[in-house]
Amino acid sequence: MAQPLVKKDDDRDDEEYSPFLGIEKGAVLQEARVFNDPQLDSRRCSQVITKLLYLLNQGETFTKVEATEVFFSVTKLFQSRDIGLRRMVYLIIKELSPSADEVIIVTSSLMKDMNSKTDMYRANAIRVLCRITDGTLLTQIERYLKQAIVDKNPVVASAALVSGIHLLQTNPEIVKRWSNEVQEAVQSRAALVQFHALALLHQIRQNDRLAVSKLVTSLTKGTVRSPLAQCLLIRYTSQVIRESAGNAQMGDRPFYDYLEGCLRHKAEMVIFEAARAITELHGVTTRELTPAITVLQLFLSSSKPVLRFAAVRTLNKVAMTHPMAVTNCNIDMESLISDQNRSIATLAITTLLKTGNESSVDRLMKQITNFMSDIADEFKIVVVEAIRSLCLKFPLKYRALMNFLSNILREEGGFEYKKAIVDSIVILIRDIPDAKESGLLHLCEFIEDCEFTYLSTQILHFLGIEGPKTSDPSKYIRYIYNRVHLENATVRASAVSTLAKFGALVDSLKPRVFILLRRCLFDSDDEVRDRATLYLNTLGGDGSVVETDSDVKDFLFGSLDVPLVNLETSLKNYEASEEPFDINSVPKEIKSQPLAEKKAQSKKPTGLGAPPSAPVSTVDAYEKLLSSIPEFSNFGKLFKSSAPVELTEPETEYAVNVVKHIFDSHVVFQYNCTNTIPEQLLENVIVAVDASEAEEFSEVASKPLASLPYDTPGQTFLAFERPEGVPAVGKFSNTLRFIVKEVDPTTGEAEEDGVEDEYQLEDLEVVPADYILKVPVFNFRNAWESMGPDFERIDEYGLGQRESLTEAVNTVINLLGLQPCEGTEVLASNSRSHTCLLSGVYIGNVKVLVRLSFGIDSSREVAMKLAVRSEDEAVSDAIHEIVGSG
């Protein structure tokens, strides 16, 4: 990925040349041999380390051999007494260690430094050691780290505390033992030590509500030295308020005074944090909100863009729930419409649209019109959505708002923007009856000059539904028929369908529609001609004017009743034969969608487009997919495919989820990958898996993904063998490996040379529930009786203190992965006991039935009786084992 630092124009002086001009990894690695010299040249060594850092910071990667070699030689530099060099050595060790095998070689040197009299050696050695340490080593150095946390030198203490925060992810049980020392450090006089200690202490105790509450109570009374720590404290305070909200008494809210006091802090960061915390209080009153809104209002006119942004962003959120509270800021907000920063301007506009009253709509629209011309499409879409909500709020103002929408529809813009406008108009037409006729005409005008086939066809479809129901349907015909002359075949075909709908639904127009349809019989495109013929025949366009019966209407214009995707798949699989294609054979369940589509769907009201989708059953599709891959063809029958498990956070560059496919003696991981960076093309994509925590699994095959372009999901597979029939469990750590090529966004072409790169994914677990298939039984009692008590196993379990009975029931259902029957997964509110019936099939095709009886006492302790019946003794035991170990 390194972009060479090439000098662009040669007129500049020589001194403008980069000291790293022409730097090359191989040469630097050669130079690194100076580290081995018996007479160390510290200056030279520092220069070489700088070059290594430069390479690493450019995204250059070292192979394991290279990294290990450099790493070994770097350790020799501990012999040097040069302080500057030592500081560099600490840094380069941290940078190289993840890729070097033999970190053990430096631990003794670092341990020595850790006990050094020089404080700064101690601090740095701690940072480095914690970066490269594992559990065993950590226990050895734990004693020193605990001492370091309470060290007099703030740098040493901070080093240990920050290391603690990182180590908490990997070795929580060890770090949790330090809470006494961390507690002491929270009282430190050094601002940063307090900040780091507070962050660590909260992380250690985050699951202990009482402890967090105590921490907050004591600190809000005491002094907090750094603004950063104060911000953390405000966050933790809001958390405590949130959690205690359920059982709060009437009267003053606890800690509100503290938050309000923070509004007068001298650091802007603290003021803002407190203001935001107040606005986010559950059920906040106007009296509580007012002081927070006042400080945010002051920030609106700050000279710093960051403050303006923060304030307007928060007010925008407040406006969703308390629009009246924000109206005082409207004047300041209006001046932000012309803000240089477009994010601020857009937030201001959308806030104003939420807080504005009916009388200010017209004035606001005028301001927005000027503003729209100089923002990017992504911001325009936000504005369009805000206008749509405003119109639904003030239906009487539809005229002005609809006009605005139709005006911007005529201006330049990309597909997404135009689609947002069209969707908005459609929603307004649906929800505001008065807006219907003018809205339809706006859409008609739009398709007269629309460059997007998708939008034209969608609008024609919508016209076909709504147009015939208007007072004067004939006025739309001209717009529709124009499409038959002027557009591409896809649009022409849609226009034919729309015309036919008018003909079918409006008897008075029928003869004239037939004339138009007959002209379409001479179209150059097959589909257009076919449609015209079909409609003419079924509607009686052969001369006789007949009443169109409802069967014909249903056939022509009713919904297909099957998902289009499924229909498409079935049609593709259909081979021409004597037997005609049967639409009833198309499955009605909706297949799981690729991630990108899921993301695109939002909770917003949908305008044009598909009906909302139903949940999923996917085994068929998966089976077909897997059997098409030769490497997996001998794995036998697919037993179960899990729901996709996300392996990345939602906003990262690459989105990856995984589906676990269970076979008799194999497991296949199907990684669904999406590349969300338009400027990148990924090739040779594979997930490298470390299965050291899944001992019974051994990797047998993999199928890389050759190419993963932007926003087109693709799959890579990995297969493991495991002992047959054994429900082996384990944990797999995943790394996405690929070659990345930069793509020129203007041409869409990828560069020829790519760079190897990798991307850390979340861990994946294979759990017992993966070996259990959800299969319902319709009469549980009958099934239970007929299974008989031969292999029945009954036992009782204490589930400890639970939030509620519902939570306990759901936890057990999810743990077992069985199908709840007869609606027994639903509990009556406040019930003290409950029986839940589950059924399913265990791997090896063994039927399992489970009867769970729960009871909860006044201290919310839950007890559970588990009765299992199955066709196999071992399976009944296995079910108990799952609960016992879960």
Added chain:
Amino acid sequence: MILAVLFANSEGNILVERWLHWRSFLVKLGAENLRGVKNEELLVACHKSVYIVYTVLGDVSIYVVGKDEYDELALSEVIFVITSAVKDVCGKPPTERLFLDKYGRICLCLDEIVWKGLLENTEKDRIKRLIRLKPPTEF
């Protein structure tokens, strides 16, 4: 978490890139908005759930990306520490050449300021001492 820190020159070439790869996105953001911006004037943007605060210092543009507790205000604190440390090392808002001449020192400063996503040090004088392995003065 502080997700990324990135330095680029005026042509958009990368000088330092730490942690996540955000370069294309950030460089584009900078190219669109940084023209004519004064030294250390902060610009702000958000993308999905992450915040980006960025600025110009001499010939170099600096970007910091964060999420959750590192929102726009916390990030402006981070970028303030970074700019003051860089100015301190270079003695002035650096040219690209000066920045590269002081590259090693700047890496050390960054190491003291942000380590694996957390803000560690906030005062330039203390940072200046720490990179020479000298204890802080207040101690």
